[in-house]
Amino acid sequence: MSDRIDAYANALFSVAQGEGILDEVEDELFRFARALEGSDSLRSALTDELIPAARRQSIVEDVLGGKASVTTTALLSFVVGAGRGRDLPEIIDRLVHRAAGAKNLAVAEVRSAVPLSDEQRERLAAALANATGQAVTLKVVIDPSILGGIVAQVGDTVIDGSVRSRLDQLTSRL
């Protein structure tokens, strides 16, 4: 199972790297994986083996709707068409970590309620590198459920500066 996931991750990595758009593909795949985790209906549609592969692939293309690169769309269609939609988030996570590892970077998964500017991304990456002692590559996910602030995870370290966590703490105290 793990070997198969690694094989798919390596294949995607090789294709993206071969196309010379590894960072772009990696980023798009990461956001798609998070969207897939957050949507039960999408996850059900892409993992239901009763739905023909062509139909599942067309769903992927409809979801992306030209918002992702052709390579990203093709890679996702390939994985979903191969019946590995259930493993897609893990395959993408392996891909992201491999890409980061190739650059000697740690993956910092950042959840923010609002989009971050490039300048904020750079300063946040520097701050996380300072805090964790290792250079990081940011993978930003827009998550309105945290209400405000940022939640960053580097490896097993979670730094929660979200408004939701403060409200949860307040609720617990109440």
Added chain:
Amino acid sequence: MSVLSSVLAAEGAFESHHWLFPETKEIIWGGLAFVLIFGALWKFALPQFKKAFAARTERIDKELRGAADARQAAQQAATTIRSQLGDIEAERARLLADADAQAAQLLVDGRARLDAEAVELESKAAADLSVGQSRLAGEVQAEVAAIASAATRRLVSSQLDESTQHDLVEQFIVRVGASR
């Protein structure tokens, strides 16, 4: 005039020397007859009379004794009845006293049991009340917390404009950058 003198006169052999007194012969014969009759009576009638008298006396005496016995028996029965009446009265008094004592004891026991039950019920009610108060307080507290949390979340969400979001991100970056 006696029968004997009349007989003698009829025979002409009797003649009185005084009209008031009988003749000597008459006296003799009369006396003799009297003696004979008396002797016969003494000999035959007197024993029968004595016997009858004795029997009657004995019967009367027997009746008297019987009456005395009956009287004594009646007195004894009366005494016994009086005694029994006294015993019955004493028994009645004892039963009444026992009944009173039992009633008093039952009353005391009942009051004690009622008091104990009342104390137990009161204690249980107090415990239930305390538990209910605690549960209610907990529920109210949880409800208030939920309402307050929801209200706070809504209030905070409404206050999170673009500027505030930017400040929150900046604060996070500064805080993370300062940590190490």
